[in-house]
Amino acid sequence: STLRKKLLDAFTEHEGEYLSGQYLADLIGCSRTAVWKHIEDLRHEGFELEAIRRKGYRIVKAPDLVTANEIRLGLKTSIIGQEIHYHETVDSTQKIAHRLGFENVPEGTVVVADEQVGGRGRMNRPWHSAKGTGVWMSIILRPSIPLPKAPQLTLLTAVAVVQAIGDCTELEPHIKWPNDILINGKKVTGILTELQAEADQIHSVIIGIGINVNQQKSDYPPELQSIATSLAIEKGEFVNRAELIQAVFTRLEKLYALYLEKGFLPIKLLWESYAISIGKKITARTLSGNLTGKALGITDDGVLMLEDDQGTIHQIYSADIEIG
Ligand code: BTX
Known part of the structure; x- marks a missing residue:
């Protein structure tokens, strides 16, 4: 929710500081009870929060989640x-x-x-x-x-x-x-x-x-x-x-x-x-067959250039590469 986003943004901006319930309530535009509810929700999700009277809340530790x-x-x-x-x-x-x-x-x-x-x-x-x-x-x-x-x-x-x-x-x-x-x-x-x-x-x-x-x-x-x-x-x-x-x-x-x-x-x-393949001998496995040669580099469009043993330069748009 946007309230939650504002709350976490505030803690981000004031990293490590205590933020009072009143300050947070004013900032995100809700009541102190609503702030408290959000804090409890964060706790349920595994955040460790410290609450100190007259100082406010501080996030001590966040869980290893990717929420x-x-x-x-x-x-x-x-x-x-x-x-x-x-x-x-x-x-x-x-x-x-x-x-x-x-x-x-x-x-x-x-x-x-x-x-x-x-x-x-x-x-x-x-x-x-x-x-x-x-x-x-x-x-x-x-x-x-x-x-x-x-x-x-x-x-x-x-x-x-x-x-x-x-x-x-x-x-x-x-x-x-x-x-x-x-x-x-x-x-x-x-x-x-x-x-x-x-x-x-x-x-x-x-x-x-x-x-x-x-x-x-x-x-x-x-x-x-x-x-x-x-x-x-x-x-x-x-x-x-x-x-x-x-x-x-x-x-x-x-x-x-x-x-x-x-x-x-x-x-x-x-x-x-x-990049590791550039300048090395590679095999490119493409849908239309395999090509072996030296990887010269990429073009300005990101296409791979491969020079085969005959000196012909091939442009490779899609392949799996094996080095060596
Ligand atoms: P790729 O086709 O270059 O590589 C796929 C090959 O890599 C597989 O055939 C297997 O041999 C090998 N492989 C499979 N899983 C792993 C792994 N975890 N670590 C290393 N090698 C592996 C590469 O395709 C592109 C992968 C994109 C994955 C992301 S995850 C988020 C998003 N969602 C989704 O379904 N795909 C993308």
Whole structure:
């Protein structure tokens, strides 16, 4: 609710301070009893609040949840995450975001879930999204860019996620074109960009982001254990998911503004600085067959250029890449 949003915004702005019931009541425009009720609701959700007579309330500790409240507390963005739809369990956040996209929700609206039972990657491949362990979310953007430029947003998102992971953990992930984020060669994040378009006009871009955060190796099914990792495995510590989500929103909002103002070039430069495949021998598995050669880089539109042994340069729009 908007009252709840105002309440959490006030605690965010006055981080660590006590806020009196009267101050909060005036600020959000309700009675002190209503404030008290909201505080009790937060307690039920796992927030620890301290209440001191004559001083007021203070949030001591927030639970490790990815609810709208949890993400809202401390969030400083102005577009991304202003509207958050949280679900404990969903089939896929992409599906819900697609529905919302058609309903004209504001740009920057996010759908986030604690668990997905039908999470999907590209070409409908399953995306393992166990409860309480990761960040499973879909973000709705509405850039006025031509349709063929939409894949640039996948690369932009990858840069944002790499930076956000760095902000929260000091780990240094790498990007494998187009949408994998790896740490020590194992996948820690997948990004899936889908479009809603009419004629050649973009209506919504739905950016699905799956980040493995607190899984241990044994949490993965056997077939993923050798290819997947998590931030906790790599860092050796628990990582707070809501803080990571906030960092992604912050980085994404900044890069998106830069992109809308200056175009893809600055994003491309950042992307290249995190990419591992460039200059290496790769095999690209595409729907029309496999190509082997050297990865030269990406074009200004984000398309991968591969030079085969005959010296012919191929432009690759969609593929799975194997390095080496
Ligand atoms: P992708 O097609 O590049 O990768 C899918 C492949 O990754 C799978 O075939 C499997 O081998 C491997 N994989 C599956 N689960 C995991 C995992 N948890 N960690 C590492 N590797 C895994 C990547 O597609 C895009 C994934 C986007 C996921 C987000 S989550 C929120 C949103 N909702 C949704 O349904 N999808 C997106």
